[in-house]
Amino acid sequence: MKKIGSINNVFNVLSDLSLQHILILPHVKADADAMASSVSLARGIEQLKIKAEIIVDEEIPANLDFIISNFPVKIYTKKILDTLKKPNLIIMLDHHEIDRLNQRKEILRKFSDVPILIIDHHKTQAETEIDFQQNFGPVHKLTIWLESDRSSVSEMISELFLYPDGLFSLSLTSSIATSLMGGIYGDTGGLRYPNSGSRTFEICAALMQQNLEISLISEKLFGEKPLNQLRLFGEIFANAKLNQNGNIIWFVVKPELLEKYQVIQDDLEGLCSQMREVENIDLAILIRKISDDEIRVNLRSNQAIDVSELARKYGGGGHARAAGITLDGSHDLHLLEIDLIKQAELMIGAK
Numbered sequence: 001m002k003k004i005g006s007i008n009n010v011f012n013v014l015s016d017l018s019l020q021h022i023l024i025l026p027h028v029k030a031d032a033d034a035m036a037s038s039v040s041l042a043r044g045i046e047q048l049k050i051k052a053e054i055i056v057d058e059e060i061p062a063n064l065d066f067i068i069s070n071f072p073v074k075i076y077t078k079k080i081l082d083t084l085k086k087p088n089l090i091i092m093l094d095h096h097e098i099d100r101l102n103q104r105k106e107i108l109r110k111f112s113d114v115p116i117l118i119i120d121h122h123k124t125q126a127e128t129e130i131d132f133q134q135n136f137g138p139v140h141k142l143t144i145w146l147e148s149d150r151s152s153v154s155e156m157i158s159e160l161f162l163y164p165d166g167l168f169s170l171s172l173t174s175s176i177a178t179s180l181m182g183g184i185y186g187d188t189g190g191l192r193y194p195n196s197g198s199r200t201f202e203i204c205a206a207l208m209q210q211n212l213e214i215s216l217i218s219e220k221l222f223g224e225k226p227l228n229q230l231r232l233f234g235e236i237f238a239n240a241k242l243n244q245n246g247n248i249i250w251f252v253v254k255p256e257l258l259e260k261y262q263v264i265q266d267d268l269e270g271l272c273s274q275m276r277e278v279e280n281i282d283l284a285i286l287i288r289k290i291s292d293d294e295i296r297v298n299l300r301s302n303q304a305i306d307v308s309e310l311a312r313k314y315g316g317g318g319h320a321r322a323a324g325i326t327l328d329g330s331h332d333l334h335l336l337e338i339d340l341i342k343q344a345e346l347m348i349g350a351k
């Protein structure tokens, strides 16, 4: 499903005058888009004289400090759960799955009658809004604005600032515009991926009116790679496999390799996209053994294949050009590798 609800749902929910306290929950392992949309919306909500609080699952990487720009983001702990006051509204940003709250599922459990607003741009499997609501559990009143052809949730939140509908108006500051641009840049690889539509560019142009330092945003997001990470990428490129047609590239990362370069799983961020950038490649696959009972797969493609469909065959999901799979339990890595390539070749061949 490409679109559920609309921006008007957000205007309606936020113009409720009885709102005093809103809790914002981005997805686990919050990235530039998740943090930018959260911080910007929180600052907008505060302009409406409503308290806004952001709780994340784990520490946010330091290169995203320019996006957070001193907004007091809290990291979830049991103590925070115990002392948390009941909000009037919970907003889930950049995801629509309870699982992606990770530990913070407890917050939904604790406040099971608080309404939820979801703003997201990830594809959903749900056939209808009713299915979607049922998947979520009947307790929470649910309002949704989901558009899967948007580049980022930051692009969607920008709409609230740039094109208000009269119910309320939010003012765009240069700090908010910097965050939003950081979020859009994060999810579009600096406006290079095909999820950047004409609306994305219009919004970026409007954000640029705030005299943004675009080179600083690029530098923070794409220009601060540790040398060990690049050395690891070098070894992976040197040993990556290609199929016979030469249009699929893949590599299986075992924990020993990360140990060799003293890097962590997060340092593989961006690698699969780089593999996709190799000449003539339609699909890049990075299979990562996380532990004996967890495997993650990153998928990046061009128009030759919708990787969200490939991911779904294995219980994963995501976007047409960027998707992922997580497999729990023990799996034969080699069989998985062979099966993935076979399925991918079938899908590309069928197009």
Ligand SMILES: [Mn+2]
Residues within 6 Å of the ligand: 033, 034, 094, 121, 151, 152, 153, 187
């Ligand atoms: Mn996003």
